[in-house]
Amino acid sequence: MQIPAGCYSCIFEQLQSLVKVTGLDGKSAKMLFEHSMRQLLDTHGEGLVVQHIIRSATDRAIALSGKGADYDPFGAIKKQSNVTALQFVDEFRNKIRNSPEPLQDAVKIAAAGNIIDFGAKQHGSLDIEKELSTISERSFGCFDFAELSRRLMLAGKLLYICDNAGEIVFDRLFIEEIRRSNPGLAVTCAVRAMPVINDAVLSDAYEAGLQEVAVVISSGSVYPGTLLDETSDEFRRLFDNADVIISKGQGNFETLLDVADERLFFILRIKCDQMAKLSGVAKGELVLMQGGKLSPA
Structure with missing residues (x-):
């Protein structure tokens, strides 16, 4: 399990989409990006697949949106x-x-x-x-x-x-x-x-x-x-x-x-x-x- 370097840009595009659909403000958007970047930096993409990062980012975006655990961003x-x-x-x-x-x-x-x-x-x-x-x-x-x-x-x-x-x-x-x-x-x-x-x-x-x-x-x-x-x-x-x-x-x-x-x-x-x-x-x-x-x- 590892995340190829070529997948990083797609991950960040996904984060941007989450920001847009959840309507996060600038401060919350920055917190979302920092959350996922920290995961990647701490692991160097080892022991993970892209799907782990996207799940974690989705959960974080829902929490930051304040719209409740049942909120479906898309x-x-x-x-x-x-x-x-x-x-x-x-x-x-x-x-x-x-x-x-x-x-x-x-x-x-x-x-x-x-x-x-x-x-x-x-x-x-x-x-x-x-x-x-x-x-x-x-x-x-x-x-x-x-x-x-x-x-x-x-x-x-x-x-x-x-x-x-x-x-x-x-x-x-x-x-x-x-x-x-x-x-x-x-x-x-x-x-x-x-x-x-x-x-x-x-x-x-x-x-x-x-x-x-x-x-x-x-x-x-x-x-x-x-x-x-x-x-x-x-x-x-x-x-x-x-x-x-x-x-x-x-x-x-x-x-x-x-x-x-x-x-x-x-x-x-x-x-x-x-x-x-x-x-x-x-x-x-x-x-x-x-x-x-x-x-x-």
Whole structure:
């Protein structure tokens, strides 16, 4: 566990986003930055991952805001992300159903939906509607579709680890198509246990209608990622017993990559130089990658 130097600038962008969405004044903003800088200086980034820093910073920002422990800094943004994504549901569902390769188009739409990520872009710099309108223009730098399709056809249990609000609307469309091609498949979707950045929690999942296509649970993770040792017993049982595991987004990719499990399939958009280096895929491209192909950096 260590935080690469290249991740520091992204951490500070996240802190700036927290300042903006929580409305912290100058003094409180300085205290938030000093809090995270102290963690990095004291540890030199060793024994930590970025997800630890972001969780701690989120807790500190909530405390400094004085808005109470239940305050979700990105709550309004997540709700709007779901609302915006839902406006495109009929268009993309029709595209999938009219396609000669519906499952392939469904996974492409789910992958492209990973653009909705305020963990990789500062709040205010992401035009969700514009991004979704150009979703068909995205290309894949890695596309292990044949193996995913084969395993899904043989599977009895699928664990789908979700990422962001808004994005989960397109996960729902993908799961609809997975279940249409494999009606007996048991599907469980896992979301975060607590709000962090714009990652989906149970309330976000219900707004997107995920409960209509899968059993929806909390993974027990309080991080923008999945550190298996810090998830719930229920989630780890599901993880161990699943025939196929789909992991959405950069945070899950970062934290699950070293599991090196061939049941895992990572679906994400490469959003930074560090992830491009780690995956071998160019920044901006989409990824559908089977686990076990890469050695963790």
